[in-house]
Amino acid sequence: EVQVVESGGGLVKPGGSLRLSCAASGFIFTNYIMNWVRQAPGKGLEWVSSIGSDSNYIYYADSVKGRFTISRDNAKNSLYLQMNSLRAEDTSVYYCTRDMGAGGFDVWGQGTMVTVSS
Amino acid sequence: DIHMTQSPSSVSASVGDRVTITCRASQGLSSWLAWYQQKPGKAPKLLIHGASTLQSGVPSRFSGSGSGTDFTLTISSLHPEDFATYYCHQASSFPYTFGQGTKLEIK
Numbered sequence: 001e002v003q004v005v006e007s008g009g010g011l012v013k014p015g016g017s018l019r020l021s022c023a024a025s026g027f028i029f030t031n032y033i034m035n036w037v038r039q040a041p042g043k044g045l046e047w048v049s050s051i052g053s054d055s056n057y058i059y060y061a062d063s064v065k066g067r068f069t070i071s072r073d074n075a076k077n078s079l080y081l082q083m084n085s086l087r088a089e090d091t092s093v094y095y096c097t098r099d100m101g102a103g104g105f106d107v108w109g110q111g112t113m114v115t116v117s118s
Numbered sequence: 119d120i121h122m123t124q125s126p127s128s129v130s131a132s133v134g135d136r137v138t139i140t141c142r143a144s145q146g147l148s149s150w151l152a153w154y155q156q157k158p159g160k161a162p163k164l165l166i167h168g169a170s171t172l173q174s175g176v177p178s179r180f181s182g183s184g185s186g187t188d189f190t191l192t193i194s195s196l197h198p199e200d201f202a203t204y205y206c207h208q209a210s211s212f213p214y215t216f217g218q219g220t221k222l223e224i225k
Contacts (some may be wrong), residue, residue: 035214044205044216044217044218044219045154045156045162045205045207045216045219046216047207047213047214047215047216050212050214059212059213060213061213062213095161095162099209100164100167102167102168102171103149103150103151103152103167103168103169103209103210104152104164104166104167104168104173104207104209105152105154105162105164105207106164106167106173108161108162108163109161110161111161
């Protein structure tokens with residue numbers, strides 16, 4: 001079964017750090033661009049970051065640039081998001097997604113909740 | 119950045135109705151446009167990619183059209199399980215952006 005499973009969310013104080021992980025299975029991970037998308041409570045979807053299949057390119061939303069770092073380990077079929085200097089507005093469900101390469105994200109995890117609060 | 123404007127933001131309809139949701143981009147996307155369905159507490163589900171290609175396993179009552187800046191998602195005859203929130207998404211250029219969502223409610 002093709003799937004991605006996120007982990008690492010939790011409650012963190014403003015200014016703190018958190019590292020999200022995404023474990024992929026059921027497909028050839030090295031063939032795909034991967035992404036993080038987030039959704040604040042009761043709000044819409046926001047693209048966060050994308051990374052090329054061999055980390056050959058990386059892009060970030062302006063809202064997280066300089067604070068978040070996306071990375072992947074193809075040997076472990078894993079995607080990561082290191083989040084530093086967290087703010088209340090980063091509170092969201094974070095989804096790991098697979099880019100099908102045809103203009104859509106075809107595989108989504110169940111999401112992991114990140115809450116930034118004192 | 120490319121701004122995506124969806125309309126309407128919400129719509130009430132009945133089972134069996136035909137519903138159309140539109141998405142307008144601030145710049146041309148060619149056909150790099152996707153549509154997703156999201157139900158409460160669940161991850162989004164890809165319905166349409168490449169503006170008009172139905173994702174595998176998605177019922178044929180869903181269809182997408184358009185190119186450039188104007189796109190539509192049509193549900194030809196609503197089923198009870200179609201009541202959800204729908205998002206468009208441009209994958210033409212970074213930063214990727216989503217529409218604000220259209221909530222489809224039961225009348």
